[in-house]
Amino acid sequence: MNSLIQKELAPGVMFNSVSVSKFKTMRLLVNILLPLSEETNARNALLCYMLVRCCKKYPDFTTLSRKLSMLYGAELNGSVSKMGDMQCLTISVGGIDDSYTLGGESVSEQLSELLCEVIFNPKVSDGKFDSEDLAQEKRLTYDMIDSEFNDKRIYASQQLIKLMCADEQFGISRYGTKEQIEALTPADIYEAWQYVLKNAYFDFTYVGDSSPEKASGVIENSFKEIKRTPVELSTDVVYSVFEPKNVTEEMDVAQCKLEIGMRTACAEPEEDAIAVRLMSAVLGGTATSKFFTNVREKKSLCYYCMSRFVRLKGILIIESGVEADNIEAAKEAIFEEIEQMKRGNISDFELESAKLAVINSVYASVDTTGGVVNWYSSQLMDASVDTPEQAAEKFRAVTKEQIVAAANKLSLDTIYVLKSKAVEK
Amino acid sequence: MNNITEVVSAKFKDKYYKIDHESGLTIYVYPKPGYNSKYAIFGTHYGSVNNAFSLDGGEVKRVPDGIAHYLEHKMFECEDGDAFLKYAKTGANANAYTSFDKTCYLFNCTDKFDESLEILLDFVQRPYFTDETVAKEQGIIGQEIRMYDDSPEWCVMFNLLKNMFRSHPVQIDIAGTVESIAEITPELLYSCYNTFYNLNNMVLCVAGDLTPEDVLKTADKMLKPSENHTIENYFDGEPYEVCSHYVEQEFPVSMPLFNFGFKVKTHPVTRKEAAEVDILLGVLSASYSDLYKLLDDAKLINQSFDSEYFNGPGYNVVLFSGESRSPKEAAEKITDYIRELQKTGISREMFEIARRDAYGDALSSLNSVDNIANAMVDCHFNNADIFGTIEDIANATLEDVNERLCSLLDLDNTTLSVVLPAKE
Known part of the structure; x- marks a missing residue:
C-alpha cells in the first residue's frame, strides 16, 4: 500500500491521505480529540451527534438523508469513542467513486464540501443550536445507552472499566451520564462547538482514488478564519496495583x-x-x-x-x-x-x-x-x-x-x- | 472436463469466472486485484428448514430439529484432528454458519491460500462421526442454545415466526432445542450428510487476488466426483394466514423491541423482484423515507429501525424491526402509512432517491471479498447473478415498484412480536 502523506493545515489540524485505487468508494474521516472530562464529555458527545444530524444547508435530518441518498447512498456518520484518556469525536463521509455514478456527477467533491458544511456551518442562531434537534439527539443517546445495557457482554465490559479505572479519566463514560445529558442546553452545545473549533486537535484522513487536494483545500480554507490554540492531550498509565x-x-x-x-x-x-x-x-x-x-x-x-x-x-x-x-x-x-x-x-x-x-x-x-x-x-x-x-x-x-x-x-x-x-x- | 465461463461487467470494472467442475461442483472465482484478503466459502443448499426429505424418490425421512447446525459443528472434527487447528497453521480465519436454507464453511486469509483451501475442501468432504464425538458436542451446543435464549433480538424474531407460521420449520430455532439435539446419532448425521453434502448440491465461491487456475490447482486435486441425486424437501401444508397477530415476552431490557412481519404468499423470488423490493423497503424504512420521519417525529423509533425481505423455500416475510417505546403504536402507524401509499403510489422523487441509494449500496458491496463471495453463494442457490442484481436496481421502474407495494403487503396478514422490559 502507498504510505501516508501528512501535512499540517493549521495549528493542531493534520491532513493525512492515502491513494488507493482498488476500491469502488472513497472515504474522508476526521477524529476530533479532546481530553476526557466529567464536565464536558456529555456536551461534546451531543455536539458530535448534532453536527451530523443536519446543517444550515440541509436543516433537518430528512433533507440531509435525502441529499446523501441522491449521492448514491453516501454516508455521513458521527460517533464518540475513547482513545486513551481522550474523547474522540469521529465524523466521516464516504460514497461511491465518481466513475460509477449513473449521471456522471462527482460524489467525492460534494462529500468533502458536505463534511466541511457540517463542521463549520451547523444550524445555529443567536449563539444556540436548535432545541428540538437537541431533544431528539438526547433521546437517541438515551436509547444508545439503553441498548448497551441490553447487551450484557458490552455492559459487563463497561462495568469492568468503570471499576478498574475509577480514579482515571478512562473510567468515565464516553458520553457522560443520562443526567448530564439531560441538563444540556442548546447554548451549551454552541459553547462546546466554539471550543472544539478553537481548541480540539483535528486529524483528517482521506482514502480514495481521486486526488485529495480538493478535500485538503476546502478544509484548509475553513480553518483560515479561526484563531487556534490546541489543547494539550495526554494519557495516564497505571503501572502497579495496590490491592485487586x-x-x-x-x-x-x-x-x-x-x-x-x-x-x-x-x-x-x-x-x-x-x-x-x-x-x-x-x-x-x-x-x-x-x-x-x-x-x-x-x-x-x-x-x-x-x-x-x-x-x-x-x-x-x-x-x-x-x-x-x-x-x-x-x-x-x-x-x-x-x-x-x-x-x-x-x-x-x-x-x-x-x-x-x-x-x-x-x-x-x-x-x-x-x-x-x-x-x-x-x-x-x-x-x-x-x-x-x-x-x-x-x-x-x-x-x-x-x-x-x-x-x-x-x-x-x-x-x-x-x-x-x-x-x- | 471443467467448463469455464467468464462473466465481465464493463460498467462495474469487475469480472468473475463460473466453473462447472467435472466433480459436479459449481465454482465461482471473482478476482480482486490489489486485495490482501482472500475469501473462500463452501456451501450446501441445506439448512435448518430441511428436516423432512427424500433421496431419489425414496421414503421420506424426518430428522431432529437442529441437526443441520449440529452437523456443521461436527464437520470440524476430523479423524486426524480438529480442522480449526489445521487452519491455525495457515493463519486463516475460519468459520461456519447454518441458516434456514444453507450451511456454509468459510475462511478468510491473506497468506497460504492454497493450503487453507485444501483444508476446507478436505474436511467438508470427509465426515467423521462416532458415538463419543457426537455426545461430546451436546454440552457445547446446549450452551449455545442457552446463549440465544438470553438474546432479546433472537427471541423477538423466533416469537414472530412461531406466531406467523403454523407448521413450516422456519419457526424452529436453527440450533434446535436441548431435547431435540439429544436425539441426534452418528447414523442420522451420516444420512443428512450423504443427502445434502453432495457436490451437485453445493457451491464453492472464492474472491481475492486470484485466478481460476489458482483455485483449480487445489480443486482438481481435492474434489471427489459426486453422482447427481434428486433431493426432494417436504414442508407440511402451511396456510396463507398467520397463526396469531400478536405475541409478547418479558426480558431484562430497558426498552421494548419489536418485529412486525407481513406474511407473503409463498413464491420463488426472482432477481428482478428482489431488486424492486430492495427499493421498496428503502421507501418504507430508510432514514430518508416519509415513514421513518413520521415514526421518528412521533418518537416511536430510533436508528435501529430496519426492514428486511426474508425468504426461502416455503416462506416469504417482509419484516420491520427496531426498538420502540410503544411497538403497538409503531405497527399501527406503519400499517396506516402503507394503506395510504398503496392508494396514492410512491412519488417519482422518492423512487429516484431510493433507487440511487440502493444502487450505491449494492455497488459498494463489491468492495469486500467477503460480501462478494457470500452474495455469490446466494446468487447460485437462487439462480441469480451478482452483476445482474445491481443492474436490476439501476433499471427498476417506478411502476413495477408500485406494483410490488400492492401485491406483496397484505395488511390483514401481519404479526407483531414484542419484547417488553421485565417488571421488577
Missing part, C-alpha cells in the same frame, strides 16, 4: 459474564507495547489461543474466553461467558494459563499461529476504505505510524522471551462478575 478489586453483580441473565482487568505496565508509545499485543493474542486473541484451546475447548468451561489489549492505557481485558456453576473453575483455569505464560510455557505452534493470525488481521483490515482510514488514524498516538507491511515486520520480529517478559509484568487489578440471580428453575 473483586465485584459481583446479580441480574436476571442465563449466562454469567466473567471480566478480568489486568495492568500490563507497558503502553503505547513504549516500544515493548508490540510484545504485549502479541502476548494478548497468544493468551486469548485467536482461535488457537491458550484460552480458546484450553479453557473453552479442552475444559469446556465457557462459551467464549478472550483477551484484548487497550494499548494506549496498558490494560489487558479478559472476557468470558460462563455458566454460574463454572465461574470459579473458569477463573482458576484463566489464571493457570497466565501462569503458564509467565513460566515461558509457550509452544512454537502457539507463538507462530498467533503471529499469523495477528498479521492476517492487519492485512485483512486494510481491504476496506474504512479499514484503511482506521488503520492510520488509530496510530495517531503510537510511537510511529506504520504501513501494514511495516507492522507485520514488527510482529514477526517479536520473540518468545519478549512475550514471557510482558506476561511477567501483568498484575491483576479487578475481577467483575455479572451473575444470574439464584432462582429455582
